[in-house]
Amino acid sequence: MGSGFRPIYKWIVFCCFFAICLLFLPQQKSDGPSPKFRALQPVTTILDDSEDANDSNGFQSDGTDGTDVSYVTALPLYFVESSKCKIPYVDPFGADAMAIYKPMVYEPCSNDTALVTPIYDVIRRRYVLHINETLASLLLKSSEIEYNCYYQEIKGSSSDGYDSVDRKYYSQDYVVPVHVQGLILGCHRIDNTSHILQSDAYTLVQYKAPPPGLFLEPSKRKPSVIMFGIDSLSRINLRRTMPKVYNFLTRSGWYELQGYNKIGDNTFPNLMALLAGYSPESARENVCDWETQGCLDQIPFIWKYFRNASYLTAFAEDESGMNTFNYFKPGFKEQPTDYYVRPLQKAVESDLDTWKCAECSMRYCIGRRETSSYAYDLCKEFARRYVDERPIWGLFWSNSFSHDSYRMPSKMEDYVLQYMLDFEADGVFEQSIVIFLSDHGTRWGDLMYLESGFLESRLPSMFIYLPPWFRAHYPEYAQALELNQHRLTSNYDLHNTLKHIIEIGGDRDTDGRKPELPKSHDCPKCHSVFYPMDEHRSCEDAGIPEHYCTCLPYKRLSGDWPLRIAPRVIDRINEYLSGRNLSAICANLSLSYVHETEILIPLDQNFHDDMSVSETAVYRTMFKVKQNSADFRATVVFNNVTEALEVNVTSISRLDSYENDATCIDDKTDKLYCICLSNLKE
Ligand SMILES: *[C@@H]1O[C@H](CO)[C@@H](O)[C@H](O)[C@H]1NC(C)=O
Ligand SMILES: *[C@@H]1O[C@H](CO)[C@@H](O)[C@H](O)[C@H]1NC(C)=O
Ligand SMILES: *[C@@H]1O[C@H](CO)[C@@H](O)[C@H](O)[C@H]1NC(C)=O
Ligand SMILES: *[C@@H]1O[C@H](CO)[C@@H](O)[C@H](O)[C@H]1NC(C)=O
Ligand SMILES: *[C@@H]1O[C@H](CO)[C@@H](O)[C@H](O)[C@H]1NC(C)=O
Ligand SMILES: *[C@@H]1O[C@H](CO)[C@@H](O)[C@H](O)[C@H]1NC(C)=O
Ligand SMILES: *[C@@H]1O[C@H](CO)[C@@H](O)[C@H](O)[C@H]1NC(C)=O
């Protein structure tokens, strides 16, 4: 109960603080840049973490006149504010969110010391397996009892599974053969092979020598790119659940693309745009059908370009059941990158003990460590091995903790921060471009019922770090990126940026030119974020479909709105069917339930004002009908006084497949709205 007093106490301190600041405000010079601010909600944790004077909430003051506080306590109004695009800033600590949000506490997967550790010997460039003999005696409660240690090599297999080689026994400081990329380790009593003292698993980044003639001096070097991804993490929820990580990402050299807007609903379309420059539909049309075996191997993913430019490549995702290219898809036949975590991830999921925390939906621990650690440790090891040595590219992705709960990232805050600090200690930030990213925000659950739910699901995190040598050598790229922080951007731009990075370090051909790589296929107007984006860029320009576009934001509505609008849309569909003389063969539709109802906030209105509904406004509704559970989404003009509703029926989207619902008619448009009486399911 004691903790209940803390916020009140903070509130009082805050109010005094604010009052004092107000006294000083009039003296403030007003000639500086004055981003628009709005009053702060009385809940903030940013103040708690302000021991680092350089890391305010993104607006650094010059610190000369003691006005820091006014910056810290003011929030921006918009992430992007341009002529065609106004993306509202959402206060992560707003009262509505704080009323439902409770941070979670980190739980370690194991408190034990490791019994066997693969140690990389930098002189020999080989891994050795070191056994902690003290710990073995402790575990056996005797130094007399003998034990044996073994490893099992884990290899990829052509059937998207893994092969595990028979146990191989070894003795202290055994040198692991260079072909071993992943292993499961264990030690047991010599007289009982099932009395296991400890099991463990590791991916190894075995050394690969650079090709001859690779340049490392700045003017010719190829920048390494490390991409660290967390599924379903909006920039709003990152600020709320991982303020320490967010603070880290505001350090010098980091740029946040605050106008980065998702281009598709879930992970697959967003990563396809980022990694291939295609939307799923277009890839299917222009490359191959990714639902058939072998197609994904043919898609021109970015790692192929990196590899051709003599980069080493890595790709890792945790929770194998949800992997982007395997979830309802056939996956890769050939290992896509030089280092690839999936075989080991599958092996540990089935061979080691797993554990779920109380509020977890996916495995939280596998063996002695967090589910995501196998992917992220590969990242750490990969960077550590090569960062000073040769150019590398890798994407390291986790969905296990963040996909199903918007609160879980708070549990992992220190864990994620530790990876950043480890990168720092390993010199990653001196050499490499680092991208900290997500694919989209939370798509269901409590946050979706807030007014900001529309923005939450569409505004993923996107932070880009440029190392000092890169900023010094390419100041114009750093300047453009700085500007683009408040311009609309998408994954298609990021794809082009990765291609741009390859071109920057690219070798010249025999005519002395750097060959240009093909850019995002599905966004002709997209370009690298190292060039300034147009001020009047629209979602269409950035390849963002209208439905996901946040430039013209909507607000979630509750109360009786859903039932005032959706049934009238259904009436319009029924009228359309009867107007087409189809009433005799198509079912008369009726509402099952409303998924969501939203109101458009026009550019000339302030998103943050209390809702003042004008008599006629634009609304969006998504609903399900009883007939075969068909889903629809409509954008309508509704008059809240006369209750008159205007909609073009043929512009209403059908969200699920009509294939088995409309076999009685041929017209493509009618099929969207007709549930044939003959196809009606009970
Ligand atoms: C703030 O930044 C300056 C210059 O970049 C640096 O010298 C100083 O150590 C930083 N202070 C903190 C507290 O990080
Ligand atoms: C690790 O130690 C903490 C603190 O003693 C304890 O609460 C936790 O249950 C332990 N975890 C495991 C996995 O043993
Ligand atoms: C070996 O294990 C013991 C007992 O857990 C521990 O105190 C010691 O620090 C470990 N040694 C190393 C090098 O990790
Ligand atoms: C071997 O170890 C297992 C696991 O600790 C134990 O259940 C089993 O009884 C042991 N067998 C013998 C023969 O001691
Ligand atoms: C990589 O290089 C090979 C050999 O030159 C070439 O056939 C292939 O098309 C290149 N791939 C890409 C994605 O550029
Ligand atoms: C529907 O039927 C009526 C009379 O049966 C006819 O006048 C009308 O043209 C038909 N409309 C369409 C769209 O077929
Ligand atoms: C169709 O359903 C609506 C309710 O959605 C109802 O008001 C209307 O009478 C029905 N029309 C027919 C022809 O059954």
Ligand SMILES: *[C@@H]1O[C@H](CO)[C@@H](O)[C@H](O)[C@H]1NC(C)=O
């Ligand atoms: C309907 O619109 C009027 C006029 O703008 C507004 O005052 C009223 O609050 C709205 N009613 C509802 C229920 O939103």
Ligand SMILES: *[C@@H]1O[C@H](CO)[C@@H](O)[C@H](O)[C@H]1NC(C)=O
């Ligand atoms: C319906 O379509 C017409 C013509 O295309 C357009 O003028 C009108 O604004 C549309 N109405 C709605 C509600 O979208």
